[in-house]
Amino acid sequence: MNPYANVTQLRSGLDNGDFSAEELSHFYLDRIDAEEDLNCFITVDAEGVLEAAKRADKAIADKRIGPLTGIPIAHKDIFCTRGLLTSCASRMLNNFVAPYDATVVERLKRAGAITIGKTNMDEFAMGSSNETSFYGPVKNPWDRECVPGGSSGGSAAAVAAGLAAACTGSDTGGSIRQPASFCGVTGLKPTYGRVSRYGMIAFASSLDQGGPLARSASDAGTLLNAMEGYDPNDSTSAIADATDIFSSSRALKIGIPSQYWNDLSPSLTKVLEEARRALESLGHRAVSVELPHTNAATAVYYVIAGAEASTNLSRYDGIRYGHRTASPENLEDLYQFSRSEGFGSEVKRRILTGTYALSVGYYDAYYLKAQQIRRLIRQDFLDAFGEVDVILTPVSPSTAFKREALIEDPISMYQQDIYTTPASLAGLPALSLPCGVSDQMPVGMQFIGPHFGESSLLTLGREYQSETDWHALHPADNHD
Amino acid sequence: MTEWEAVIGLEVHVQLATRSKIFSRAATTFGEYPNSNANAVDIALPGVLPVLNGEAVRMAIKFGLAIDAEIASSCRFDRKNYFYPDLPKGYQISQLDQPIVGRGTLPIFFGDGSIREIGITRAHLEEDAGKSIHTAYDGLTGIDLNRAGTPLLEIVSEPELHSAAEAAAYFRELHGLVTTLEICDGNLNEGSMRCDANISIRPKGAVILGERTEIKNVNSFRFVERALKYEIDRQIAVLESGGKVVLETRLYDSERDETRSMRSKESSDDYRYFPDPDLLPVEIPDELIESVRVTMPELPTAKRNRYIHELGLTDYEAGRLIEDPHGARYFDAVAELSVNAKLSANWILGNVAAALNRDEISFVNVPIAPDQLGTLLKRIQDETITGKIAKSIFELLWTEGGSVDGIIESQGLRQLDNTGELEGVVSQIISDFPDQVGQFREGKEKILGFFVGQVMKATNGKANPKQVNEILRRELRA
Numbered sequence: 001m002n003p004y005a006n007v008t009q010l011r012s013g014l015d016n017g018d019f020s021a022e023e024l025s026h027f028y029l030d031r032i033d034a035e036e037d038l039n040c041f042i043t044v045d046a047e048g049v050l051e052a053a054k055r056a057d058k059a060i061a062d063k064r065i066g067p068l069t070g071i072p073i074a075h076k077d078i079f080c081t082r083g084l085l086t087s088c089a090s091r092m093l094n095n096f097v098a099p100y101d102a103t104v105v106e107r108l109k110r111a112g113a114i115t116i117g118k119t120n121m122d123e124f125a126m127g128s129s130n131e132t133s134f135y136g137p138v139k140n141p142w143d144r145e146c147v148p149g150g151s152s153g154g155s156a157a158a159v160a161a162g163l164a165a166a167c168t169g170s171d172t173g174g175s176i177r178q179p180a181s182f183c184g185v186t187g188l189k190p191t192y193g194r195v196s197r198y199g200m201i202a203f204a205s206s207l208d209q210g211g212p213l214a215r216s217a218s219d220a221g222t223l224l225n226a227m228e229g230y231d232p233n234d235s236t237s238a239i240a241d242a243t244d245i246f247s248s249s250r251a252l253k254i255g256i257p258s259q260y261w262n263d264l265s266p267s268l269t270k271v272l273e274e275a276r277r278a279l280e281s282l283g284h285r286a287v288s289v290e291l292p293h294t295n296a297a298t299a300v301y302y303v304i305a306g307a308e309a310s311t312n313l314s315r316y317d318g319i320r321y322g323h324r325t326a327s328p329e330n331l332e333d334l335y336q337f338s339r340s341e342g343f344g345s346e347v348k349r350r351i352l353t354g355t356y357a358l359s360v361g362y363y364d365a366y367y368l369k370a371q372q373i374r375r376l377i378r379q380d381f382l383d384a385f386g387e388v389d390v391i392l393t394p395v396s397p398s399t400a401f402k403r404e405a406l407i408e409d410p411i412s413m414y415q416q417d418i419y420t421t422p423a424s425l426a427g428l429p430a431l432s433l434p435c436g437v438s439d440q441m442p443v444g445m446q447f448i449g450p451h452f453g454e455s456s457l458l459t460l461g462r463e464y465q466s467e468t469d470w471h472a473l474h475p476a477d478n479h480d
Numbered sequence: 481m482t483e484w485e486a487v488i489g490l491e492v493h494v495q496l497a498t499r500s501k502i503f504s505r506a507a508t509t510f511g512e513y514p515n516s517n518a519n520a521v522d523i524a525l526p527g528v529l530p531v532l533n534g535e536a537v538r539m540a541i542k543f544g545l546a547i548d549a550e551i552a553s554s555c556r557f558d559r560k561n562y563f564y565p566d567l568p569k570g571y572q573i574s575q576l577d578q579p580i581v582g583r584g585t586l587p588i589f590f591g592d593g594s595i596r597e598i599g600i601t602r603a604h605l606e607e608d609a610g611k612s613i614h615t616a617y618d619g620l621t622g623i624d625l626n627r628a629g630t631p632l633l634e635i636v637s638e639p640e641l642h643s644a645a646e647a648a649a650y651f652r653e654l655h656g657l658v659t660t661l662e663i664c665d666g667n668l669n670e671g672s673m674r675c676d677a678n679i680s681i682r683p684k685g686a687v688i689l690g691e692r693t694e695i696k697n698v699n700s701f702r703f704v705e706r707a708l709k710y711e712i713d714r715q716i717a718v719l720e721s722g723g724k725v726v727l728e729t730r731l732y733d734s735e736r737d738e739t740r741s742m743r744s745k746e747s748s749d750d751y752r753y754f755p756d757p758d759l760l761p762v763e764i765p766d767e768l769i770e771s772v773r774v775t776m777p778e779l780p781t782a783k784r785n786r787y788i789h790e791l792g793l794t795d796y797e798a799g800r801l802i803e804d805p806h807g808a809r810y811f812d813a814v815a816e817l818s819v820n821a822k823l824s825a826n827w828i829l830g831n832v833a834a835a836l837n838r839d840e841i842s843f844v845n846v847p848i849a850p851d852q853l854g855t856l857l858k859r860i861q862d863e864t865i866t867g868k869i870a871k872s873i874f875e876l877l878w879t880e881g882g883s884v885d886g887i888i889e890s891q892g893l894r895q896l897d898n899t900g901e902l903e904g905v906v907s908q909i910i911s912d913f914p915d916q917v918g919q920f921r922e923g924k925e926k927i928l929g930f931f932v933g934q935v936m937k938a939t940n941g942k943a944n945p946k947q948v949n950e951i952l953r954r955e956l957r958a
Contacts, residue, residue: 035765080527093526100520100526199527205757308757310562314570315524315601319623335563358561358752367754 001027003162004474007071008163014060014070015389021053021060021070021114022476028072028116032163038139039304039441040158042077042115043085044117049411051116054244059112064439067222072257076155077118078125080199082345084115087150088201089133090123090461092316092323092342100229102199103231104168104210107400111226118165120154123344124313125175125203127151131407132346138401140182141475149179154326155213156183166223167333170200172207173301177432180213181395181444184434188220188470191452192427193238194313195224196231202312204305205236206425216471217433217461221245224454233418240452247455249463255289255388256413260419271436271443272394275464279392282463291380294422296373301421302414303357308356309347318343349410378426381448389456391448395421395432395459399441423448434470442473482720485684486712487692488647489601489639490704491653491676493632494664495608496539502607502631510670518610518625521574524568529758532557533927536631537762539663540580541772543633544926546661546779547952548586549602551769557605557759559850561752566610566623579604581764586637586677587781588653593795598650599638631718633663639678639689644708650715651675651704654805656780674699676710680725681715690715691725695739698732702872707732715757742874783808787837790819800829806843817854820861827857831871835878848877869893870940896942899951902935905943906951920956928952 001019002009019027044107049072056070080086080098087093100108109115120130130138130153138153140146141161148157156179159167169176171189180187188211193209202208212223223246231237256276264272274288297445311421318324318338325337343351358365384391396416406413425428428448435445447457465471499506504521521528544551556578559571569705571702576592581603587595608629612621635654639648655673659666680692695711698704710732715725730739778786780802804810807828815824832853836842856873859865864887865873865926873887896902909931920927928949935948 009945041543080525086526088526096526098527099525197527200756201526233531235531236757238528307754311571311752311754314561314563315568316528317563317565317570319565320523320568331565341648355752358754360750360752363754477631 003027003031003265004215004472005104005165006215007068007165008416009108011067015065021056021072022050023035023052023301025049025069025114025116025340026074027473028164030115031161034063034213035141035161035163037144038140038141038157038161038163039136040088040119040154040163041074041117042120042133042135042154045084045115048084049116049316052211064112066112067109068352071113071165071247072116073108073113073223074117074155074158074167075105075115076152076167076169077154078121078170078201078203079168079306080201080394081105081115081118084118086201087134088116088124089121090342090344090347091134094134094323096321097105098199100199103196103233104200104227107229108168110224110225113226119152119158119167122151122153122175122346124201124309124347125151125170125172125208126309126346126350128174128178128413129407130154130179130402130403131403132344134344142184143400145313146401146441147182147403149182149193149396149400150173151179151469152187152213153179156185156187159183159185159209159215160215162474162476166219168223168227169210170210171420171424172203172209172305172426175418176211176213177420177430177444178396178416179447180339180432181434181442182400183323184442184444184470184473184475185213185215186220186431186433186465187211187216188224188432188454188458189423189430190224190228190454191238191429193236193431194228194452194454196229196234196237197233198233202308204308205312206308207301207305216465217431217458218465219459220431221454221462224458227351236240238452242457243452246459249459252284252389252460253387254286255391256286256383257289257291257294257391257393258413259291259294260393260476264397267438268443269278270395271438272445275435276392276467279460279464284460284468286392287388289384289391291391291422292379293376293380294418297377297422297425298418299413300370300373300377301417301425302353303366304374304425306350306354307357308354310351313343313347313351317343323395346410349434369464374425377422381422381426381428381450385450389449390453390460393446393448395444395446396420399438399443419446423477427451429454429457431461431463433465434473435464435468436470437473440472481512481780483684483687484681484716484719486642486644486708487639487680487689488641488680489678490637490641490647491678492635492637492651493608493674493676494635494654494658495672496536496631496633496663498533498535498539498631500533500787501629502536502605504534506629510667512626513617514613515626515652516624517627519848522568522607522625522629524889526752530573530756532762533631533760537580537633537764538768540603540770541664541764541769542661542929543603543658544581544584544637544735545769545773545776547581547584547586548658549600549603551764552578553583554578554761554763555580556761557618557751559756562749564609564629566612566625568610569630572607572609573756574606575604578761580676580764586650586657587655588649589784589799596646598902601636603633603635603637605633608632609862627905632882644705644712647677647708648701648705652701653780655701656802656805660682660777660780660808661803661945662777662801668679668700672701673769675704675709677704677850678710679708679715681719691727691740692717693725694729695732696729696742703732703734706734706737707739708744710737714739747921769846769912780799780805787821789940791825793821793825796831797825801825806841810843810846813850813856814852817851818857818861823857823861824854827853831874835900847879848874852884854875857889859884863895863944864888865893867944868896868936887934893942894942899947900949902943902951903955905935905938906931906948906955908947909938909956917956928956931956
């Protein structure tokens with residue numbers, strides 16, 4: 001069995017009886033065991049996945065086959081899964097077994113997917129290196145000294161290492177796209193409102209969006225198709241007409257924003273330029289485009305995300321569930337110690353800065369100002385999409401960096417997000433896909449599209465991947 | 481000596497009578513087992529999201545229309561952040577600066593017939609918190625989240641009330657209005673309406689407001705009046721003794737009839753309000769407002785005017801009848817059937833009110849359907865039965881039910897107005913009491929009552945009193 005088989009290949013293998021869902025699950029479970037060192041998983045649900053696999057095999061035999069029937073996937077531990085630990089990689093929720101399934105989890109189940117486990121991540125999705133997890137850092141399968149990116153680091157590494165067919169992730173300021181780029185996989189952050197947030201533990205409500213990490217744009221589209229859609233349980237979920245996941249190929253105008261390309265290192269510029277030429281050779285036209293407020297995006301992002309997080313995380317008070325300090329003297333102690341012990345330092349930093357940004361006397365200067373600039377950033381994109389169909393940018397200023405390289409330097413760590421936060425602030429869909437290597441580490445590029453324009457991104461990605469092999473590289477090639 | 485004036489503004493929290501909560505599908509029924517009406521959203525599990533209950537919006541609009549206020553075409557929900565054990569999310573979803581209902585007015589009526597229009601600054605939607613129970617467990621506090629997420633409409637008045645009595649009248653009027661609108665069950669004992677009062681004192685005629693205090697959570701008409709009366713007197717005493725009123729929150733202790741300082745407001749809390757990103761701005765199209773408008777019942781003010789000017793009731797009768805919208809509705813039905821508003825009002829404020837009082841029930845549970853009481857009053861007017869018989873049928877209907885006409889027929893209570901039959905009874909009585917006949921003929925007119933009594937006794941009260949009088953006078957004079 002090929003650990004790097006994509007969903008289409010797995011689908012035909014299962015349907016043709018080349019292997020059963022149960023065999024496939026065993027295969028991945030064995031690989032997860034063998035790759036324990038990567039620390040991709042917080043929970044492995046061997047019993048659950050094998051049971052579900054048996055049911056899937058029965059369904060396949062009965063020809064009741066959904067697009068993902070019998071295909072083992074893993075969920076980022078930010079998604080509530082009934083009966084399974086849902087920790088958000090925090091000591092705070094180290095004892096929290098969710099009593100319900102997130103809408104995303106439920107919909108993927110309905111499409112036939114079976115859940116093999118819950119992947120590691122940065123605590124409460126706050127981090128760009130997967131080093132803030134209570135369960136320890138995830139290693140990058142391409143170089144185990146390096147980080148896999150974050151916050152969906154466990155999901156990206158698990159797909160890269162062939163531990164699951166695909167994974168879910170969540171992206172607030174780049175948390176799907178940057179780890180996808182660091183691990184050489186394809187990750188999609190959908191339009192804000194396309195995928196329900198119900199049951200996905202909130203970090204920053206106006207930015208959070210669930211999406212897939214997969215082996216290809218094609219697989220990402222298959223997963224998105226299962227995950228997306230209006231959800232009455234999420235007031236911010238969009239009532240959009242069902243849009244196609246892929247569209248027919250046509251010649252696109254691809255915008256190249258100088259603000260994303262000018263400061264790029266020579267080695268990454270080389271890779272990105274080559275990707276641009278490859279796209280042009282497919283018949284698309286690259287033109288320059290201006291996104292003048294890009295520089296402010298990271299600062300704006302950290303103000304808004306912090307502000308929202310500071311109140312979203314107020315519910316973790318040690319009273320109804322989650323970590324509670326031992327023998328508090330009084331209510332004040334109960335709050336203070338439960339939260340001090342339950343949250344890690346990055347989470348505390350964001351709660352503190354967010355609280356500050358919302359405080360009387362600072363609200364106007366920080367939160368309100370950030371919202372104003374957010375509107376300008378959004379307008380930049382709306383203007384740009386008047387001229388181009390897709391915007392091509394790097395995903396990250398670097399390839400995967402060494403563990404502990406940035407963790408003590410939050411500002412530099414935050415700068416990792418400069419190319420991913422603008423699309424988040426504007427609520428736009430963005431696809432991260434491998435486009436080369438630099439120093440033997442994967443490099444990703446980003447397609448940003450207009451609202452609900454996923455189909456052009458995925459179609460362009462599929463086209464690119466049919467002509468190139470970067471997405472088919474996997475870490476084993478390094479060791480061979 | 482300075483003449484003082486009190487300046488009072490009330491913030492009334494009205495629990496809206498929706499079946500489910502404002503942001504979750506859990507039921508709002510009162511008195512359930514602790515935490516049985518609290519679902520994943522109410523207990524703020526990780527990952528849950530609020531979804532606005534459209535019925536709460538409609539109810540708020542209904543209130544806005546009733547006070548002739550502007551309904552916001554777009555409004556917003558904000559988070560009010562603070563930690564408290566019975567506040568599961570660590571914030572309350574409320575409306576800070578874009579309330580659903582803008583400025584309006586509420587006329588209040590006083591016993592002497594005078595009217596004052598009180599300004600309402602705004603009314604906004606928010607969620608209620610749960611309850612902390614400190615008594616049930618030794619050394620521990622229980623949390624009951626059944627109430628958490630119950631929709632509230634917070635109605636803020638202008639500081640235009642100038643006495644404890646006015647404040648109580650305003651609270652009472654508001655109670656009448658929200659129950660008439662059927663947006664609140666009005667059950668004060670269950671906390672369906674809770675009142676916070678802001679109060680300050682200034683020399684009469686002064687423009688600048690004095691320092692205020694806030695009295696929290698006064699939940700009955702009587703306590704509002706008593707708490708404010710106490711607080712007005714206290715503040716005047718402080719000022720007259722040369723002291724200063726301190727900005728603070730005070731609690732009313734109904735057992736000792738006094739207010740006590742609860743906490744100083746000097747270090748004002750920072751609630752870090754900001755727009756709730758889980759909820760989109762609420763757009764309120766004109767069509768929605770119009771669809772609510774057509775469901776508006778007759779409002780208390782219009783009802784009062786109709787009772788007085790069209791039906792000829794007194795101020796007092798009108799006021800008493802509209803106090804309870806169920807009572808007013810009962811009256812309307814009875815008056816229509818009986819075709820006599822005055823008689824209906826007399827019976828409802830007399831016999832019906834007395835029986836309700838005696839049995840400790842309210843108009844919701846009147847055992848006599850309005851059509852039966854209406855028929856009863858009709859039978860009095862068409863002289864089928866006497867007033868006396870009507871009273872006894874009323875008791876029978878109250879305790880055993882049945883139909884008025886059925887009871888009249890089966891028990892033979894039809895008024896005796898057959899002249900021949902009555903003449904027979906009268907002549908028998910005249911021959912039975914020769915002494916009394918003599919007295920009458922000697923000019924002792926008063927003795928007529930004795931004869932009427934005898935005729936009623938002989939006919940079991942069924943005789944038509946008018947006819948009895950006529951026949952008696954004629955026969956006695958003969």
